Amino acid sequence: MNYKVNFEVEKDDFEKAGEASRKIKKTLKQLGVDNKTIRHIAIAGYEGEMNLAIHSDGGEIILEVSSEKINLTIQDVGPGIPDLDLAMTEGYSTASDKVREMGFGAGMGLPNMEKNADFFEIHSKVGKGTKIQMSFNLK
Numbered sequence: 001m002n003y004k005v006n007f008e009v010e011k012d013d014f015e016k017a018g019e020a021s022r023k024i025k026k027t028l029k030q031l032g033v034d035n036k037t038i039r040h041i042a043i044a045g046y047e048g049e050m051n052l053a054i055h056s057d058g059g060e061i062i063l064e065v066s067s068e069k070i071n072l073t074i075q076d077v078g079p080g081i082p083d084l085d086l087a088m089t090e091g092y093s094t095a096s097d098k099v100r101e102m103g104f105g106a107g108m109g110l111p112n113m114e115k116n117a118d119f120f121e122i123h124s125k126v127g128k129g130t131k132i133q134m135s136f137n138l139k
């Protein structure tokens, strides 16, 4: 990998949420990545970042860029997802009423991450955490 950067995302930090995906978008623009790929990564990155803020106990986003592809890893330290099939279902959300009032909780984040990535893999363990690995092809 030619370029690697980490972004920490804190639990419940709605003031800063969205900042990491904005920085990722800016970085990719500066690296000369094409707009369509940037759009896919921006959507997937934003959904992942919001999930860290809303659903996790805190985590990080790792961006890795090479000449062939861009890897986006989104991992957290808990609480984990008990049923991944259910979590991946369009419209499924455990978001609280408070979070829904802020405009989140449509239950489309994980499905949209999968749709926008060329490679998508999610692993989760209750009590341990969740790790999502995505790749976006450049060629």
Ligand SMILES: Nc1ncnc2c1ncn2[C@@H]1O[C@H](COP(=O)(O)OP(=O)(O)O)[C@@H](O)[C@H]1O
Pocket: 047, 051, 052, 054, 055, 056, 076, 078, 079, 080, 081, 087, 088, 092, 093, 094, 095, 104, 105, 106, 107, 108, 109, 110, 111, 130
């Ligand atoms: N990092 C995470 N940690 C724990 N649970 C998560 C995480 N990401 C997603 N989930 C669970 O998966 C569900 C679906 O996520 P998503 O598709 O992004 O919808 P939404 O965020 O709108 O609820 C969430 O409501 C939550 O229950």
Ligand SMILES: [Mg+2]
Pocket: 047, 050, 051, 105, 107, 108, 109, 110
């Ligand atoms: Mg979400």
